[in-house]
Amino acid sequence: MPADAVDTVVRLIAIELEMPEDRVRSATSLRGELGMDSIAAANVLFAIEEELGVELVLEDVEHLDDVAEIARVVRRARPTTGS
Amino acid sequence: MAVVITGMGCVTPIGTGRPAFSAALRRGESGTRRLSRFDPGGYECQVAAEVVDFRAEDFMPLREVRSLPRVAQLAVAGARLAMEDARLRAWPDPTRVGVLLGTSGGSGSYQFEQGLIFVERGVRRMHPSFPAYAHNGVIASECAIQLDAHGPVFTVSSACTSSTDAIGLACALLEAGTVDFILAGGSDAPLAPLLFASFDRLGAMARRFNDRPEQASRPFAADRDGFVLGEGAGVFVLEKRERARERSAPILAEIAGYGATCDAAHHFTQEESGVDATRAVVEALRQGNLSPDDVDYVNAHGTATAQNDPFETAIFHRVFGERAPRLPVSSTKSMVGHLLGACGAVELAATIVGMHEGFLPPTLNLDEPDPACDLDYVAHRARPAQIDVALSTSFGFGSRNAALVVRKPDDAG
Numbered sequence: 001m002p003a004d005a006v007d008t009v010v011r012l013i014a015i016e017l018e019m020p021e022d023r024v025r026s027a028t029s030l031r032g033e034l035g036m037d038s039i040a041a042a043n044v045l046f047a048i049e050e051e052l053g054v055e056l057v058l059e060d061v062e063h064l065d066d067v068a069e070i071a072r073v074v075r076r077a078r079p080t081t082g083s
Numbered sequence: 084m085a086v087v088i089t090g091m092g093c094v095t096p097i098g099t100g101r102p103a104f105s106a107a108l109r110r111g112e113s114g115t116r117r118l119s120r121f122d123p124g125g126y127e128c129q130v131a132a133e134v135v136d137f138r139a140e141d142f143m144p145l146r147e148v149r150s151l152p153r154v155a156q157l158a159v160a161g162a163r164l165a166m167e168d169a170r171l172r173a174w175p176d177p178t179r180v181g182v183l184l185g186t187s188g189g190s191g192s193y194q195f196e197q198g199l200i201f202v203e204r205g206v207r208r209m210h211p212s213f214p215a216y217a218h219n220g221v222i223a224s225e226c227a228i229q230l231d232a233h234g235p236v237f238t239v240s241s242a243c244t245s246s247t248d249a250i251g252l253a254c255a256l257l258e259a260g261t262v263d264f265i266l267a268g269g270s271d272a273p274l275a276p277l278l279f280a281s282f283d284r285l286g287a288m289a290r291r292f293n294d295r296p297e298q299a300s301r302p303f304a305a306d307r308d309g310f311v312l313g314e315g316a317g318v319f320v321l322e323k324r325e326r327a328r329e330r331s332a333p334i335l336a337e338i339a340g341y342g343a344t345c346d347a348a349h350h351f352t353q354e355e356s357g358v359d360a361t362r363a364v365v366e367a368l369r370q371g372n373l374s375p376d377d378v379d380y381v382n383a384h385g386t387a388t389a390q391n392d393p394f395e396t397a398i399f400h401r402v403f404g405e406r407a408p409r410l411p412v413s414s415t416k417s418m419v420g421h422l423l424g425a426c427g428a429v430e431l432a433a434t435i436v437g438m439h440e441g442f443l444p445p446t447l448n449l450d451e452p453d454p455a456c457d458l459d460y461v462a463h464r465a466r467p468a469q470i471d472v473a474l475s476t477s478f479g480f481g482s483r484n485a486a487l488v489v490r491k492p493d494d495a496g
Contacts, residue, residue: 015145039211043150046210050149058207 005052005071012047013067016040030065038062048074055080084339084370086254087492089332090169090320092161092268093432095419096132096313100164103136105436107418108444109465113297114419115311120274128288130296131274132313132420143229150212151225152193153314157425158184158222158270159229161318165266166230169320169332174231174264181234181262182223183253184318185245185269187424187479189219189238192275222270226318234262240424242479243384244343245269246317247427247487251341253321263326268318268428282312285351287388300421301448302385302414303392303456310386313420317428324492334492336435339371339472346482352390353482357398363484364402364474371488373472375403378410378488380443380468382434382475385414386421391478393455398476411468413461417447427477431487438470438491 014021017034030036036044045061048054048070054077064070093100096114097107107114114132123129134157139148142160151159162182166172174180194217200208215221220238227236235256239249246269253267273279282288289309292299301307327334342363346354353360368375383395400407415433422429433444442465449462470491477485 015149018144018146042211043146047149 005074006067008052009048009067009071009074012044012051016044016047024067028066049080053080054078084254084258084337085324086257086321086338087324087327088319088335088338088435089322089327090165090167090171091335091432091435092164092168092318093315093429094134094137094157094160095315095429096134097418099134099136099160101168101436104432105440108415108433108436109442111445111447111464112418113300113447114313115296115299117296118274121276126279126283127290128283128309129293130289130299130311131279132311133274134314150210152190152216152221152272154186154189154192154270154272155216155222155225157272157314157316158318159226161268161270161316162226162230162266165318165320171320176263177231177233179234179263180232181253181256181265182226182232182236183239183249183256183265183267184223184226185239185241185247185249185424185428186219186222186271187240187242187245188271188273188278189240189424190217190221191278192272193217195275195277226266230266232266241483242481243423243426244477244479244483244485245424245427247475247477247485248343250319250338250428250431250487251343251485254338254341257321257323263322265321266318267321268316269425270316271423271425272314273312273423274314279312288312289387298448300387300417302387302417302446303452303460304387304449305451305453307387307392307453309388310416310421313422315419315422315429316425317432319428335439336489337492339373339488339490340367341370341487342366343483343485345484348482351480353394353478353484357394357401360398360478360484361401364398364476364486367474367486367488371490373488376406377472378403378474379470380434380437380473381410381412382430382444382473383412383414384476384478385416385446387414387416392453395476395478396456396458399458408458410459411443411461411466412458413444413446415444427475427485427487431475431489434473434475435489438473438489441467441469443468443470
């Protein structure tokens with residue numbers, strides 16, 4: 001898994017929520033503080049999969065609410081089947 | 084009519100933006116290549132007219148680049164280019180701006196992609212925005228969202244007359260005083276396996292020129308064998324003539340008239356007598372107080388199918404009489420392919436570029452005309468010409484007929 005998982009997660013959330021990366025990086029709650037809803041969360045997770053070539057277990061990540069937790073799951077994810 | 088076109092945005096297989104599109108029309112470029120979007124190996128037709136120079140990130144936020152269906156991305160790009168062309172950075176009053184776009188395939192490609200995901204990977208892998216993106220209305224609403232249009236916003240879907248109809252209906256909204264500006268035109272992005280396969284199965288697409296893709300679209304030619312499916316968008320800024328003059332906007336053309344009829348006869352083809360098709364053309368001329376003798380150029384639907392080309396030629400004989408053999412008629416589908424619901428808008432754009440810059444766009448690949456197609460089709464090369472009045476025709480499934488007549492503005496530069 002790439003070492004820059006946190007950077008990628010931050011960047012993709014910033015794109016989805018249309019806000020500066022610094023604000024995403026310092027947020028303690030993506031939902032409560034940044035207003036990330038379930039559609040935005042799904043968009044981010046699919047984008048992470050596509051960009052990093054991994055397959056996430058959606059049930060493991062959909063409830064996560066901060067960047068570090070998501071990055072931890074992403075680092076453990078298996079590569080996309082067939083890639 | 085008192086409606087004028089003050090901006091155009093084209094995203095086409097031969098170029099994006101008016102300068103690139105115009106240069107390619109003048110050079111007579113073909114946008115047909117071997118299909119690269121997916122493996123065409125299993126199809127009888129293996130060529131298509133793909134938009135190759137389009138970068139969605141040049142026209143919209145990155146989040147939309149990743150998730151928005153391509154048909155809507157092309158529409159947004161066309162609309163943004165049209166606004167720039169009309170020298171509009173922002174609308175004077177966004178509540179008085181409408182969007183009226185046409186599409187045929189619409190979100191069909193997106194639905195197919197998501198359908199595959201659903202079947203192969205399950206419901207949780209489906210895009211949660213699917214309900215908002217899977218209807219054809221998304222092409223207009225996405226333009227409204229991204230370009231701040233707060234007036235009436237809707238999509239017309241009437242097969243291959245969709246964008247011609249959208250432009251005609253947009254004129255009615257302007258003339259009724261419902262809006263001050265309207266983004267009108269169309270978008271289609273049908274180059275996905277299911278739609279491509281459906282036209283292949285119908286036997287409507289060219290299949291004998293897979294080894295020479297640029298020669299595959301051959302309207303009016305004796306050896307034509309169907310159309311080349313393409314993708315793209317054409318969007319115009321329409322406004323009333325007086326308003327355009329007040330704000331010193333560049334007027335590219337006036338819309339003189341619009342006619343739409345239906346044979347109410349067949350699912351696929353027009354009714355042989357052409358009575359209703361002729362009526363659409365006559366109505367468009369009538370609205371502009373023009374006679375057939377006033378028309379200097381016709382941009383034909385010209386699909387290169389066995390059914391369309393002789394049928395359309397006969398319509399022009401009927402409308403233009405003895406003058407028909409001398410009247411230049413061309414099919415720009417020979418260059419851009421058949422853009423389905425977007426074809427009328429892109430062909431109107433080609434017509435207006437020719438009118439504005441003084442040349443007749445050519446019909447490529449017309450080595451030997453079908454004996455039943457006996458007009459001046461401007462074969463092979465563009466030709467210098469003064470065009471004051473032009474007609475653009477579209478015909479569609481369900482035996483629909485539509486025509487737009489445009490006129491060079493008095494003060495055209």
